[in-house]
Amino acid sequence: MTTTLNQKDILKRGAIWAFILVELAFFAIVGDAMSVSSKAFLSVDNMLLLLKQSAPIGIIALGMTIVMINGNIDLSVGATFALAAVVLLDSMTWPFMQALGDWAIPLAWGFALLTGVVLGAINGLIVWKTGVDAFIVTLASMLGFRGLVFMYNGEQPTSHLNWTLVDFAEAQFLGLHTATWFLLGAALILWLLMTKTVHGRNAYAIGNNREAAVNAGIRVGPHFVLNFMLIGFLAALSAVVFYSESGSVNPNDGMLYELWAITAVVLGGTKLAGGYGSIISTLGGVIAIQLLRKGLGHIGADTQTVNLVIGLILIGVLILDRQLNRKGQEELKI
Amino acid sequence: MTDQTPVLRLEGIVKTFPGVRALDGVAFSVLPGEVHALMGENGAGKSTLMKVLGGIHAPDEGQIFIAEEPTVMTSPMQAKAKGVVFIHQELSLADELSVAENIFLGELPLKGLGRVDWPKLYADTDAILKTLNVGFDARTRVGDLSIANQQMVEIGRALTVDPRAVIFDEPTASLTDAEKVVLFDVIADLQSRGVGIVYISHRMEEIFKITDRISVLRDGQYRGTLNTAETDEDEVTQLMIGRSLDLSRNESHHEMGDVALEVRGLGCGALYQDVSFSVRRGEVLGFYGLVGAGRTEIAETIFGLRTPSAGQILLNGEEVRIASPIDALGHGISLVPEDRKSQGLVLGMNCRDNMTLPQVDDLTAGPFVSDGAEIAIFDQYRDKLDIRTPGWRQIVGNLSGGNQQKIVIGKWLSMRPEVLIVDEPTRGIDVGSKSEIHNLIRELAAQGFAVIVISSEMPEVLHVSDRIVAMFSGRVMREFTADEVTEDNLIQAISGITDDKVA
Structure with a gap:
């Protein structure tokens, strides 16, 4: 069988991983020379920690990828993240839950994940039934869901520490942290979903050309709803993994997570307009951002500088992508 | 009419695109105060000729004269400045803006510091609307107007200069009979002011009602000009279609079912x-x-x-x-x-996935789509329809038009319709x-x-x-x-x- 994956495609898919290698080389060489700490940047422990720290935004970014491939966007994930965290921690303090002992843990996880799915379904149903742009719908629900977080406990943090849970969250299996396993597991399942199943196929088709998809007899709405439910679930999963360990949520937690997730997705090459993108590349985008944050911190840069650099890199990547695409189109015309 | 200088004259216009000679030595002239019909089948070269005239395409050979002065057209704006204006079949108006802003779009009258001179804008617009004899004023929002009135706004745009020649492209396509009468009045008025009119239409009835001469294009070639008063529909039809057909008539007969x-x-x-x-x-x-x-x-x-x-x-x-x-x-x-491209194919997807799109639901093995079943369908219809592609992984957007169309046809045939x-x-x-x-x-x-x-x-x-x-x-x-x-x-x-x- 002839392979027709052309060079441009390989270049585009490999770009994010090449970028990560450049980052690693840069921080290994320059980083160690300018380092403010005595520890080596490229140590195994440090890299494992990096993966763990990538997980909260990473799990959300995976969901954002499928929603964006489908031609939508979800701005409410940060608020969903916070609300799921509140449900997780608060539910464990309920009397009947406390009576259950450690059995309260899976139940609390279930409540939190269900919260995410329901919030996602609300977004999806509104987008489907009203036809209003997902950007507007989820902008509104971002405000609304955040309102619910504040209504729950006012300005106060919600806290509950369960040591069994903390042990689970801090555990390492085969060297990788629990959070990392969740990130990789979610990536594997979503990769299978998007590349091997009917739903994934149809999601790409709808995002690429909605009219042609409708003409092919595809029901657009249910696919939208399913993807919004998935991203809601993943936002809640991200919260569950993170707050199992920290045990305390502030009502402002998760703010701007939607923008970090979108940044990672776009850096990974997924198109804002839909129809093109990859789960694996998003994973690359997530790691690249975390590496940049951590690496710049390692050489003593403050948060403001880190944000400035990430912003500049994002613009650079998009300009490069545009140039590549334009060149591709010109080749086609000849 | 014969001793008048043409307001617009084309001579020996040739325009080729890769593989097609779209215009092949077209000559054409419009006299002041004349309505000159331009006819031809779809693909005969009318729109290409208009694009040459509007400076969108540069002709390979030939010359354009405005009032017998050789002119090189570079853009529709420049053509307008020279007094040649186009009224397109498709309206290009900004719905949310007023009639006045639409008519003077891009050339709003200004006073100091780049501010719009609103009183002058409205006064100028009302003056134009008066000549068009319409029932709305300069401040009306264009989106609130009927299609016919929007067309009047489009015509109003042509009148912000003193036009020498106005080109109407299928202007009655979306008009009712009553609205057509109003349009024809406007054309008659332009005519009486000595403006030359080029009138592109397929509708014989209108052509015979309002035009003075008829020029016919066929396959990019100029086939002749007739005086409307001295010809009839049959003769015009003959000129339009009287070619040696490259396609034979359908002769095959086979059994038909219910x-x-x-x-x-x-x-x-x-x-x-x-x-x-x-x-x-x-x-x-x-x-x-x-x-x-x-x-x-x-x-x-x-x-x-x-x-x-x-x-x-x-x-x-x-x-x-x-x-x-x-x-x-x-x-x-x-x-x-x-x-x-917009309704049939998912251009960013590969050939196989496009072809199996409507039935991918039925091609699963367990939770996953079966690669083998999909490739079998693709191979079957690739051979049957002779689709030329390096393989099923080829992105559909990179195929030629003919092969893209075969993918769409294969998609439906595989559903056994x-x-x-x-x-x-x-x-x-x-x-x-x-x-x-x-x-x-x-x-x-x-x-x-x-x-x-x-x-x-x-x-x-x-x-x-x-x-x-x-x-x-x-x-x-x-x-x-x-x-x-x-x-x-x-x-x-x-x-x-x-x-x-x-x-």
Whole structure:
């Protein structure tokens, strides 16, 4: 069988991983020379920690990828993240839950994940039934869901520490942290979903050309709803993994997570307009951002500088992508 | 009129595109105060000529004269500055802006510091509207106007300069009879002011009513100019179609089965009314008519993309309700749409995935789509339709038009439909692939599919159809069998000429 994956495609898919290698080389060489700490940047422990720290935004970014491939966007994930965290921690303090002992843990996880799915379904149903742009719908629900977080406990943090849970969250299996396993597991399942199943196929088709998809007899709405439910679930999963360990949520937690997730997705090459993108590349985008944050911190840069650099890199990547695409189109015309 | 200097004259215009000689030595002139019709079939070169005139295409050879002065056109704006203005068939107005802002768009009168001189803008606009004799004022929001009045705004744009020549491209396509009268008054008024008018239209009736001379293009060549008063519809028709056809008429005959699809008294608001026809298994039914005659809309109704306001659709003799493409596909009706890039294909997807898109639900093994089942379907139809692609992984957007169209056709054939509707089967496809697609359509009918072909190209309709339905303005004018149809009576039927001799 002839392979027709052309060079441009390989270049585009490999770009994010090449970028990560450049980052690693840069921080290994320059980083160690300018380092403010005595520890080596490229140590195994440090890299494992990096993966763990990538997980909260990473799990959300995976969901954002499928929603964006489908031609939508979800701005409410940060608020969903916070609300799921509140449900997780608060539910464990309920009397009947406390009576259950450690059995309260899976139940609390279930409540939190269900919260995410329901919030996602609300977004999806509104987008489907009203036809209003997902950007507007989820902008509104971002405000609304955040309102619910504040209504729950006012300005106060919600806290509950369960040591069994903390042990689970801090555990390492085969060297990788629990959070990392969740990130990789979610990536594997979503990769299978998007590349091997009917739903994934149809999601790409709808995002690429909605009219042609409708003409092919595809029901657009249910696919939208399913993807919004998935991203809601993943936002809640991200919260569950993170707050199992920290045990305390502030009502402002998760703010701007939607923008970090979108940044990672776009850096990974997924198109804002839909129809093109990859789960694996998003994973690359997530790691690249975390590496940049951590690496710049390692050489003593403050948060403001880190944000400035990430912003500049994002613009650079998009300009490069545009140039590549334009060149591709010109080749086609000849 | 003969001693006057033409306001606009073209001489020996040649324009070639890769593989096509779109204009081949076209000459044409307009005298002041004259209405000069430009006629020709779809693809005869009228729009290319207009684009040359508007400076959008530079001619390879030839010369444009304005008031006998050689002129090089560089853009529509420059043409306008020289007094040559275009009224396009498709309106290009900003709905949310006022009439005045639209008419002076890009050339708003200014006072100091870049501020708009509103009083002058409204006064100038009202002066223009007065000459057009319309019932709205400069401050009206354009979106609130009727189509006819929007067209008046478009014409108003032409009058912000003192025009020498005004070119109307199918101006009556979306107008009612009453609205046409108003338009013709405006044209008469321009005429009396010594403006030369170029009037592009397919509608014979209008042409004979308002024009002084008729020039005809055919296959990019200038075929002659007639004085309207001294000619008739037959002579013009002859000039337009009297070519050696590169396509033979449909001669093949094979057995036909029962009626597969029947439509009775179907109507959809103002788009089309009282449409009835039927198509048998093994038959190709052609739909011919001008753009906007309602052909595509009928196809979209049968495919469930539009809701009919009247009438019935019967499949194998039983009435069916089709509310969505999903229903249509369930009943075995497929549509190869008019615009394959925007409606038919997912351009960013590969060949195989495009072809199996409507049935991927049924090609699963466990939770996953079965690669093998998909590739089997792709291979089968690639061979059957002779689709030339390096492999199924090829992104559809990178294929040629002919191969893209075959992917769309293969997509529907693999669903084993009973009725296949093909809207403009060869639009934007090169000549070689065209005849391949035509043969394919004939072959499909021979295999027992009921096929409906909608086309704007007469040779194509004549070549592939067993019967032809001629449409004009949302109505079926006449139905022809392959034996009784002639180019003459077909072109007359779609120009809205009711033939009293036949009845």
